[in-house]
Amino acid sequence: MPGYALFALATTLTALLPLGDLGAGAAVVNAMARSRDGDREPLRRAITSGARALMCAGALIAAVGIVPACLGVWTPLLGHTGQPGADSCVAVAFALFGCGLPLGLGKSVLIALNRAHVALMLQGAGSVFALLLLLTAAAVHAPSAAFVASGFLAQCAVGVLCLVLGSRLLGMPLLRLIADSVRRRQPRARIRHLAVPMVVINAGSAVAYATDRLVLSHVADPTNVAVYSAGAQLFAPVIGLISVAGMPLWTLFAHQRESQDEPSRRDLLRLTAHFAAGGLVAAVSVVLLGPTVGTWMMHGRIQVGADLMAAFAALLFVQAINYPVSMWLTDAAGLRFQAVRVSIMAAANLALSIPLARLIGAPGPVIGSVVAFTAAVFVPSLRKALSHA
Template sequence: MLVLAGAATLASARSIVDTLGIAGYALVALVSTLPSLLAVSELGVGAAVIDAFSSGNREHMLRTITAGARTLLCAGSAIAVCGVLTAVSGAADALLASTSGPGAAPCIAVVSVLFGCSLPLSLGGSVLGGLGRYHFAVLLQGAGTLIALTVVLLGAAYDAPPAVFAASVLIGQCAAGVGSLLLAGRMLRMRLLRVVLLPLRRFPDTRIIQLAGPMAVIKVTSAVAYGADRLVLSSITNPVAVAVYSAGAQLYAPASALVAAAALPLWRVFSRHRHTSTKTPRRNLLRLTAYFSAGGLGIGVLLVTAGPTVASWMLHGRAEVGPGLMAAFSVLVLTHAVNYPVAMWLSDPAGLRFQAVLAVLMAGVNLAASVPLAHLLGPIGPVLASAGAHFLCVTVPCHRRVFARRDSTAA
């Protein structure tokens, strides 16, 4: 399904380029990343939900879901308001720099509102993950990508404005979120969609900050670090460079999602392990790291060999995506793949706090390196900055924490 979703994403991008041109595609790609600079995904609430399910306590699960839903509804409302205010205040042109255009303000408003709606709906995937049914969440995400492609094709057929194309992905995400909540609710025999959208104080509140707080820091700082790459390019280069970067990122996204999908079930496995043992499973972690490294390397080779051709096809040959950019994205995939097993093990409160500090450091180093590298190397520069910052500031310290500690024995 991830392969099908990736193909649908590429077809969507090609259709956008065909309808709006390179500059229009750059605008849509840049605006689509803006909400992630305010907040990202489910703000770490999913971490608390998955951990709650590992306890097996149904009441604790419901309290955690309700508390998380309230948090995400408030965050989503705030993001929607910020986006609309940005659009109506005329700040869009200054924010988007060289990629700005007549349709920029409506794009920002529509994307922000839909992103705000998608936040509470994203809890469905976390609940399915907690139930050990993450494969259903992946299938529904793939279906959401097909819905997004349908919106893009309809928009192209009727010469829709850029806002329709920018909203397509979020429409698919909202649909996938609704489907996940309905399916998870059926498995739990409860009206989960109603609980999430109307999180009344029917259950006693519960604290989710121990896990959700650090996880939110990790996700927000990562989103700022990676999402700012397009803004950096937009400020110091031109729309073609933003389009080339975005085309490479369209191929990187499904590759990264594939590795993440393989890693997420480890969270539940390791959470249960910590409830039954105090030993660090170093042998298992080493084996998993080797597997993920091999998988990341294989995906990287595929990106380098096939990526330039596919990306150039996606851009109708109007801009060239070279092997250097795809090699940089391959290195980024590999650095994340190497770190995933250890990161999943460090998913207890102490481990997440440690990773949150590293994520803040990584974001600072990444942003500091992205600007000069973008000047020197163009679209390749920010990607190399991201890969280097993640490896030095996150991967190496996490591995040292797990494998250099002597207070736990290998299992």
């Protein structure tokens, strides 16, 4: 149990870094919308700018993980979950995560090309690859760091595959373009007006969700961290599927903005209703199947309760119905508005999660997320989108 708690915490600590993709994804999608008559120069410049920023950020992230690990700082920071080998686990996680940052541009390119479903399939293949690496590590009794590395190595492999596929679709050598981005003479685009609010949004989301395990590790016991992680493993692929369904709207709305053909209030309400229906089906499935599947995944050693899965289901539903609105608010002004709302949500969520985790354990931070997201993000964003549609 403590070993799994360490694995779960080490593999998610990188999500605490408030960097995300530094707005490169937004810049790539909007640059693709501006590309006309086969002119790929705006896209080339956006990819170059994003890749340079992500490579610098990746090097910084690797240092953030490795330097404290060499000083033995991570073990006490992990609270009850800290144990021998924790420093090496965190160092490996941060180093590989940093290496994978610029490779993640491949997914943004596929989304801009309306190939989000392809990115999802490659991500699924990456999960299978990660599982094979985990089984291999278990077979040879590898140290904990090898288990932590498996998922990040799979993410890097998926990023390379996405870039290779994107290169073929665009007729553009993306891997070489990313490698050459560090050269100062390469032409770049201005992406700050999109990147800054996206960084704030990513940072707010990281504080709101990625701190849940850390909060539990300090105010509860390792069992609660393990139970939460088991429920989150079921929540993550479902919300990922809904995210993939919503991503094409970003490209659609970006093209509509360039053609001055904004969606109407009726369009937004219709799309929101569709995502609400899909989110409701997914949420009911999580409640009905989650406790049994989660407990089976843990070989019966821990019990995943219906209360935890009900909380995850509520979070799944409210995030699902917010997707059309959040994708519509992806111009510069809309991203700035979302950045403010997500920052408020992050503060409210953390303030709620600590006492709720202390009071009811694993479901507490999830309930805090539901309340904070609904009040601070969804309701204001829907009101703003409908008022301008």
